[in-house]
Amino acid sequence: MTQFAHILMLLSLVLATLGTLFCIFGLGRNKMTASSLKLLENANLAVTLFYCLASAILFFGFWSYDFSIKYVHDYSDLSLPLFYRLTAFWGGQAGSLLFWALSLVLCGAYFQSTESYTKLSLETKIWYLLFYFSILAFFGVLLTTYNNPFEILSPAPVNGRGLNPLLQNPGMIFHPPLLLLGYGGFTIPACLALAQALSLQGGTQYNISKTETAWHVCTKPLILVAWLLLTAGIILGAWWAYMELGWGGYWAWDPVENASTIPWFFATAALHFGFIEQYRNKAHRFHTLFMALTCISAFFATWLVRGNVVESVHAFGSGGVGPLLLCFVIGTSIVAFLTVLTMPKKGEPFNGLETKEGFLLSTSIVLITISLIIGLATLWPVISKLWSDNPVGLQASFYNGVILPLLTVVIALLTVCPWLSWKQGLNHAKYFLAVLLIFIAFMGIFWTFFAVKDPTPLIAASFSVACMASWALYFMVLKHPLQKLSPVLVHMSLAVISLGVAFSGPYKVEQEVALERGQEIQIDTFTVKLLEIYEGRERTGRYDFLEAELLVTRNGKETGIAQAQRRIYASFPQNAYAEASTIFSLGKEFYATFLGLDEKTRAVMRLSVHPLVNWLWIGGTIMSLAPFISVYANRKRRKSTQENPPENS
Structure with a gap:
């Protein structure tokens, strides 16, 4: 069965490579037809089936103590309970890459079955499959060469090496797969965003002169679910560090911790650009670029973790994949930037900072800045080799001194944003004034009764309370419908997390x-x-x-x-x-x-x-679950529209 699984991986690589070449040939010769597309779609389903079967074989290997599989031998033993034995699937590098690829093909098969996909133009579908198959081919190369999870040991050992005890914890069981599911989910909208940009069909649903629905509308459920899974993975990772490592903290700015946040900041920035595109028909280029960079940054994070780039207490070994991952990141980044440059400029110039549009843009810029700083700071030991023989990494004090104030700026922007109009100035000035008074009042309360004297924690905690009050007031007073509840809860839960960080870190x-x-x-x-x-x-x-x-x-x-x-x-x-x-x-x-x-x-x-450390887990749980409300509300709205179409439709 192990040899059969490896054959399935090789077949997946062959099909993905042929699919990529077929798309390039068809687009170059302009000879793609509906039958050609059907062939590519069937190839995608076949690759999905192959990955599912190969993954099932590896799961069975763990279940049956098949120590002839080197990966099973390295990450399990006879004494390991079944639950941990099965979840050891993603306990090492090869298995986690296989699970990431499995997540990707499942998301791809799901999207291919949706009505949104069927309504795309032929050219957009071909461009989408070109990017999608290219990524699958890259996974195929990794999984059949440097990180083959089906390598054989002969003779088979009688017992395995065992799973690292630090991984025998519920937090670490769910933390890696949630991250990888998030990475897989973001790949689909990233591929479609670039595809629509190149097929010149990338209008929005609000611009009836275009012939197909915008990529971010087609893939909105995937985007929301991928974001919440990535969020949940990061929160669970922090909880695992707090409960299992025994050092009394939940975040140490370790390179592996940093790597997981980089795609999250890019994704969150892309979501805010999405609001600008949805409501103002602007920021099309930015939205496309940063959704693509969300996917690419996941591979960059993987390069940090698996490329033997920087030292970390829980990084994987290189396994030879570092140069391949780096080339992939550089190559796909060039493609993303060149693709976005081909997009026509649409929409009016951005409004000023005093508008909701300006605050959303500012929030996105700060989030991107944070992500870039984290990436550069994590790479500092590598960068500093250019002028030093003894490079050292940046300490936690650097991150705390730079990143935490920037995150406080984000909370401040989100506190004010609900009360701004899209075009100019304040809406509902009296409510904004009430929020401002809450901020000032809690500055005094925290200073006087809780002895919070340090500026950053004091301002962050006060804005956190004001942000919670602002969004609660925004929802209750203005009587927004169900689909507004999700962003309200997300922003409130972020404020809850911010409040927990403001106290649990400096005042431990x-x-x-x-x-x-x-x-x-x-x-x-x-x-x-x-x-x-x-x-x-x-x-x-x-x-x-x-x-x-x-x-x-x-x-x-x-x-x-x-x-x-x-x-x-x-x-x-x-x-x-x-x-x-x-x-x-x-x-x-x-x-x-x-x-x-x-x-x-x-x-x-x-x-x-x-x-207040538990406020992090409470806020993180709410933040991870809230996007489900938007998915439900959007599905309900679409169903209502189908049952009761507009009179002019």
């Missing part, structure tokens, strides 16, 4: 102590007492553990028992892993990490207090 309290049984210590407003130290083995024998049991009280009242562990896994006996323990709170959350025993057999603990 941390202390490292050695405790004897029965000893108490004070940290912030909490009193912590070590009750007992336990030693044991997990019931299936996967790991041995030391556990420190802590009684935590606050103002004389018990808040809970923290049970932090230090684990040594049977498959990874050379390392000890921390299993942190938290006591949940919407205010100050207590966090404990067991670092080990000292020479006096005292428990060495890292204790910390995180104010």
Whole structure:
């Protein structure tokens, strides 16, 4: 079966390559017909089937302990529970690339089955399939050469190497596939955007002189779902870092963390350009370019993670794919820019900064700036080699000093934006004044009652509250319909996250102590007492553990028992892993990490207090789910339009 799976990968590469060449030949000779298109569409469905079968074979290999497959051997063992064993599919480089390709072909097959696709012109479809097959061919090269997930070990080992214990966590189970599903989802609108630009059919639904619906309208469900999946993946990754790594934080500006945010900022900027195009019939070039760059930046992020470019605590090894990924990123970027330059200029010039259009444009520019800064700062060790023999990476203080103020600017822009008109000045000035008063009031409250003195956290927290109030007021007072609820919730949840970041980062309290049984210590407003130290083995024998049991009280009242562990896994006996323990709170959350025993057999603990940290997960959850409302509302509106068409249709 393993050889059959590899043959399926080779067939997928052949079909994708032939599909690309067929599209180029047909467009060059202007000889594409409906029957030619049908042949290409069938080839796409065949590639989808091949990837599904190959993925099913790899899943079966994990399920059946088939250690003759090198990838299964490297990322599982006999003691690994079934749930973790199956999700080890994307635990390594080859499997995650296969899952990304699987996500792409499933999104492609879905889009091909939609009514929006069937209504596209023949030329647009061919251009779309040209870009789509080119990307599939690139995946085929990676998966049949440098990152073959079906490489064979002979003779087959009796047991596997095992899955990294850090990946044996629910957050890390869902974090990678959500990111990859988001990457796959954004590929479709990116290909279609470039296709319409080249087929000269790229009008909008608001311009009846054109013959087909705009790409962003055709693919809106995919764009929204891809964005929410990418958002959920990043939030889950931060939650995993907070709960599993045991260092008491959720974001360290690690290169791998940075890489995941770059496509998100591009995608979010593209969404804001989309609003300008939808409501003002402007920004067509910008919208097309940044949707394409969203897809390309996903490959750039992959190059950072898998190309052995920069050092990271959880980056993949190179595996030889670095140069290929870099060439792909450079090549597709050139194609995207040249394509956008061929687009005719449409629409009037942009309105001034004092308008809603100007604020949306400003928000997009700030988001793009943040993404570029993160990318350049992450690459700084590589860039600095040009003039230094000892290049060093930029510290977290640089990112915090540059990125956090820019994110505060975004929150400020989003606070004001609902009350601006599209053409000039303020709408509903009294509501804007109310929001401004809320901002000023909370500046005073945070300064006086919460001792928030640092400028950036103070301004960020105050704007966060004002932003929540602004969008809630905007929705309730102006009585907007259901389809407006999704952007309202997204912007409110971003403000919730911003509020959590403003407090949990700068005002975290941390202390490292050695405790004897029965000893108490004070940290912030909490009193912590070590009750007992336990030693044991997990019931299936996967790991041995030391556990420190802590009684935590606050103002004389018990808040809970923290049970932090230090684990040594049977498959990874050379390392000890921390299993942190938290006591949940919407205010100050207590966090404990067991670092080990000292020479006096005292428990060495890292204790910390995180104010409002859970607001990040609450806001992130709402932000990840809110776009579903737009998908539902758009589907309901389309159904209503079909059942009750306009009289002049």
